[in-house]
Amino acid sequence: MGKIGIIFLNPSSIKHELKEGKIVFSIYGLGYVGLTLAAVWLRAGAKVIGVDIDLEKLEKINKLKYNFSEKEIEDAVKTGFSEGRFSITNNGIEASKESDVKIITVPIYLENGKPVLKAIESVACTIAKGLCRGDLVIVESSVPPGTTFYVKQLLEKYSGLSAEKDFGLGYSPERIYVGRGVKDIEERYPKIVSGVGERSVKVIKALYEAVCRKGVIVASSPVVAEVEKLFEGIYRDVNIALANELARLCRKLEIDYREVRALSNSQPYCHLHLPGTGVGGACIPVYPLFILSTAKKYGEELILVKLARKINSEQPYKIVELCIEACKEIGVLKPKICVLGLAFRGDVDDTRLSPTYFLIESLLSKLEGCTIVVHDPFVIKDKFIESRGLELTSELNYALSGADIIILATDHSLYKKLTLKDIKNISGKEKVAVIDAHNVFLDWRNPPKGVIYVGSGRPWVKNL
Template sequence: NDVVSLNPSVPPGTTEDIVIPIIEKESRMSVKSDFCMIYNPERIYEGRAVNDIEENYPAVISSVGPKSKKIAFTIYSIIFKKGVLLLDSIRTAEAEKLFEGVYRDVNIALANELAKFCEAAGIDFWQARDAANSQPFCHIHKPGIGVGGACIPVYPQFVLDVAKKINVLCEVTNISRAINDGMPSYCVRQAIRLLRFSELPKSTVTILGLAFRGDVSDTRLSPTYSIIRELQKFGVKKINIHDPLVRDDPSLSNFQNVLLTSDLKKAIKDSDLIILSTDHHEYKKLGKAFFRNIPVYDGRGLLDRSLGEKHKILTIGQGNNKME
């Protein structure tokens, strides 16, 4: 009569084809008669998990059998003030969570593609985006130097893996992953245009941000790792990384001549180029007085774009990125 609730985001079929058989084998019990099985994917945004669970989103649940469903509804109705969505099958509930991530990934890829188009065409992406989004049926996302974390880059791969097994083409999902995976390389190529190519082997580049997104310390699958690799392909002498929330990262030991610091002034000292990778709130207030004469590539569209009129700065999606 115990209740088992599985919460991770998993490929459709995981609960029924993998988890339940393991539990039944190890316990010598049956899910149909001896214990209850619930699937409830966590729907949280890192940094506000408890608030999301209790206040912001309804719980998505499914279960094996009516008894499990009744117990699930009773428990989660107490916790989730936005209510409970009961889905007919566990596979459907597993897919629902993945769809949330795929939606984000595809829309970010669209924004990245449009931003690159605007750069080549001499169009201000950000003005065009703001105007387009004034129409209630348009929701263009923000472009960026890369997509990281343990969710958005991963969920599409779950879908693509299952699709391959059942011979279904998910072309938009696949192409979107390729676009977003390619953004660090693209943005580094844009950024180094702020320097003379011959200067790269003796240059120091500062990357602002190691976390995969702003105002968290989580570095899993952070685009910054790809940025480091791309810069080192171009032979950059030294790379400084600043992050206000990440104090140590063993993964950086895999790279040579890379320094991590939480001291912002130390990070940009003697720097020849600054690349903004993570949209930490702390960086938004930085201006010309801080950057001095160091050229900046804003890979998140975080900084005041009017800085570009007075300072050597490139912003992703800016039509003025056509530099000599």
């Protein structure tokens, strides 16, 4: 397997070898990003070795019992197994020895708000022990600025080889939306690439030109590409914070934020975002902390970035305040609360840093004696929910039955089909309060008898 000396080939030869199935990729980290990239390269005709230290995950993937986030990924993995082009292992050194291209997708964790590079350090050292002359390494994880050059030091130290002379190294940020990642890479977005030198750039550019229909954009250095990716997330964090604040004002003014937003965004220079329960996932809440940590080293204080992160972190507690007010309105001291949605965003099973976790913690703290049932159509099991002794169900009617307070925390498509009348009928309670963190109910202006409603950007509407 592998070992074609890819960095010494010209672009046309690289594309030919890929098409002929002679290039072997190893993907380090089989999470959402890693499996998406594995699928893309399998679909392009390559051989792929998936590497992960989670043996349970590897077993599920091997038996095709893993909960793949996209049909395209599942189909590519099935085809890859059947054609002998896909294999999985926890032996990263052997995978490095057998592959031409090594792609790093392991996450960067936070401790006390600061990035910790242990996972990427471990992978870099593992790859180095199997690195051969002519190989290519690409970092695709979202990382603090300067990480790619740190990886270069590790690869050179533990392999005895030199970047550019003996092996290629570059950074190419993943730009995917979980649930549609394969098409994001292949069809929707241009791919940004960078390298530690011209040779590395040439090879990475040639590879991605073969799979990205929107083309490839070359950044002048890995640091530029690293920062670009983080700025994408910070832009969204800042604008979601703005939306959350403006939505609160709209509620006080007794107007609908969604209507205001639609009118404002008819002006092409305005791009108001949507409010919600908060900001979750492994990207948007984390990237500002990477940049803030870096800025501090250089003596810069990014006040707006820091404030936006604070606003979004506090948003779940603002929703809880509405819940407390609702309890007083319907006269319930120890309510049964149905929380609709555990995933951090709609129509995925990804719960990483979901604001719903913080919402639930606050509910348990502020509303002593309350009962909480969590519903999610995609999340089947959750350690946090189990640790709090709460119930997680995929049965919507069961979750809503007997509920005094309903909090729409995640904008799953399933919930957008509900009406306030549905909520009231299924609940069966005389008085019901609906807290709509995503402003999705269409009949909110005319709640049925016994229902009070409030949205994160809409006024209270009461029909008791």
